[in-house]
Amino acid sequence: MSETLKIGVAGLGTVGVGTLQLIEKHYELIAQRCGRPVLVTAVSARDRRKDRGLDLSAVRWFEDATAMAADPDIDVVIELIGGADGPAKEIVEAALSNGKHVITANKAMIAHHGTELAQRAEQAGVALACEAAVCGGIPIIKTLREGLAGNAINGIYGILNGTSNFILSSMRDTGREFGEVLAEAQKLGYAEADPGFDIDGVDAAHKLAILTALAYNCEVDFDGVHVEGIRDVTSLDIAFADELGYRIKLLGIARLTNGGVEQRVHPCMVRKDAPIANVEGVYNAVVADGDFVGSLLTEGEGAGAGPTASAVVADLIDIARGVRLPTFAVPASVLDRRPSRAMAEHWGGYYLRLMCVDQSGVIADITAVLRDEDISVESMVQRGRGPAGEAVPIVITTHETTEAGMTRALDRIAALDTVLESPRLIRIEPL
Numbered sequence: 001m002s003e004t005l006k007i008g009v010a011g012l013g014t015v016g017v018g019t020l021q022l023i024e025k026h027y028e029l030i031a032q033r034c035g036r037p038v039l040v041t042a043v044s045a046r047d048r049r050k051d052r053g054l055d056l057s058a059v060r061w062f063e064d065a066t067a068m069a070a071d072p073d074i075d076v077v078i079e080l081i082g083g084a085d086g087p088a089k090e091i092v093e094a095a096l097s098n099g100k101h102v103i104t105a106n107k108a109m110i111a112h113h114g115t116e117l118a119q120r121a122e123q124a125g126v127a128l129a130c131e132a133a134v135c136g137g138i139p140i141i142k143t144l145r146e147g148l149a150g151n152a153i154n155g156i157y158g159i160l161n162g163t164s165n166f167i168l169s170s171m172r173d174t175g176r177e178f179g180e181v182l183a184e185a186q187k188l189g190y191a192e193a194d195p196g197f198d199i200d201g202v203d204a205a206h207k208l209a210i211l212t213a214l215a216y217n218c219e220v221d222f223d224g225v226h227v228e229g230i231r232d233v234t235s236l237d238i239a240f241a242d243e244l245g246y247r248i249k250l251l252g253i254a255r256l257t258n259g260g261v262e263q264r265v266h267p268c269m270v271r272k273d274a275p276i277a278n279v280e281g282v283y284n285a286v287v288a289d290g291d292f293v294g295s296l297l298t299e300g301e302g303a304g305a306g307p308t309a310s311a312v313v314a315d316l317i318d319i320a321r322g323v324r325l326p327t328f329a330v331p332a333s334v335l336d337r338r339p340s341r342a343m344a345e346h347w348g349g350y351y352l353r354l355m356c357v358d359q360s361g362v363i364a365d366i367t368a369v370l371r372d373e374d375i376s377v378e379s380m381v382q383r384g385r386g387p388a389g390e391a392v393p394i395v396i397t398t399h400e401t402t403e404a405g406m407t408r409a410l411d412r413i414a415a416l417d418t419v420l421e422s423p424r425l426i427r428i429e430p431l
């Protein structure tokens with residue numbers, strides 16, 4: 001067997017601990033598959049005294065992870081700290097400039113600096129691998145870069161955030177409140193250090209920006225993603241969706257447009273019988289439509305220690321085997337720049353929920369605004385009879401129309417005296 005591959009791991013939280021456990025448990029299996037032993041010889045985290053249930057007695061401890069990244073006795077640095085900038089980026093840059101391969105689960109960093117870091121890795125002749133950064137255990141980067149390499153990708157969409165899918169599924173199935181389910185996702189190790197990234201759609205947008213670069217050979221453009229999260233999705237909307245034959249899912253969607261690319265993350269109404277509607281809990285799924293392969297759905301756990309460690313170690317095994325692949329589907333130096341399509345140009349159906357005073361003329365006023373914007377109503381439901389002055393929900397679904405017209409209509413509807421709360425809008429996605 002050839003020489004041992006020596007690993008330094010920065011960050012020993014959910015993913016770091018899971019990765020060390022996997023490498024320890026499958027030491028023999030990994031050595032067999034790589035034709036050489038793979039050993040964690042150094043680690044760095046914030047608190048040395050913390051009990052992580054790991055035996056670190058034979059491993060060098062670095063207080064300064066950047067020093068670890070520069071240590072001549074380490075071949076591969078695994079960055080599992082998180083954050084687009086700060087220590088994580090410094091460590092990765094130090095590792096690359098010292099000629100070390102890097103593996104990272106850090107989607108925020110790749111979404112913001114992926115093109116530049118991949119170029120640095122290529123110049124240094126080392127790997128920068130990030131399978132764990134997108135959809136945890138699903139090998140979606142490998143799928144796009146390798147398995148579908150012969151296809152032009154017509155479109156790609158998916159459930160890209162485990163925490164928000166867990167919240168939406170649990171709210172629907174158990175009637176539990178948003179906050180309570182989020183706390184459980186945090187306890188299970190699914191959520192980001194700042195869970196706002198999960199529930200406001202930012203984490204899904206990080207992943208979508210990476211998938212777009214892989215699918216369309218373009219630079220990673222996080223700022224080009226339209227982002228909305230699930231904070232405003234209520235149990236009432238979930239119940240109305242069910243009644244109308246839909247489920248609410250937070251989706252990331254990317255498509256080529258004329259000369260550009262459309263990238264959007266927002267809650268969607270999807271028909272209950274669509275495969276993606278039945279992906280529940282912490283599971284993620286990605287549907288890629290290739291021109292020769294057709295539609296391909298991959299599904300698996302998108303967060304948590306085990307699935308994420310599985311992806312980290314898959315990258316590690318590639319490196320140990322001597323496989324050298326670019327971070328994206330083409331070398332970073334030849335990635336194109338593609339302009340993003342504005343959300344105002346979106347064309348689709350809409351679900352609107354309005355909380356209105358229960359009096360005559362209300363519906364006529366609302367439909368008059370929709371008529372003025374040439375928006376055609378598909379269905380309308382009013383529930384209950386409220387006591388005088390109390391709000392009752394009116395739910396409207398529309399045929400396809402423009403986002404710009406819908407935004408103008410909603411501004412006027414929100415200003416009506418009989419509409420008591422901000423209107424809720426959820427886009428209907430025909431998948």
Ligand SMILES: NC(=O)C1=CN([C@@H]2O[C@H](COP(=O)(O)OP(=O)(O)OC[C@H]3O[C@@H](n4cnc5c(N)ncnc54)[C@H](O)[C@@H]3O)[C@@H](O)[C@H]2O)C=CC1
Nearest residue numbers: 011012013014015044045046080081082087105106303304
């Ligand atoms: N938790 C999950 O399910 C998944 C997480 N990720 C990503 O993996 C990365 C790590 O996530 P988690 O393990 O959940 O986070 P975590 O918060 O559980 O762990 C972070 C670790 O980094 C250490 N750390 C912080 N600053 C440091 C520094 N300056 N030097 C050395 N260590 C430092 C902390 O002590 C802690 O051990 C993040 O980029 C996250 O987005 C990716 C996929 C799934």
Ligand SMILES: N[C@@H](CC=O)C(=O)O
Nearest residue numbers: 161162163190192303
């Ligand atoms: N917080 C993320 C973790 C995995 O990327 C999620 O919930 O999906």
Ligand code: NA
Nearest residue numbers: 131134136138
């Ligand atoms: Na993955």
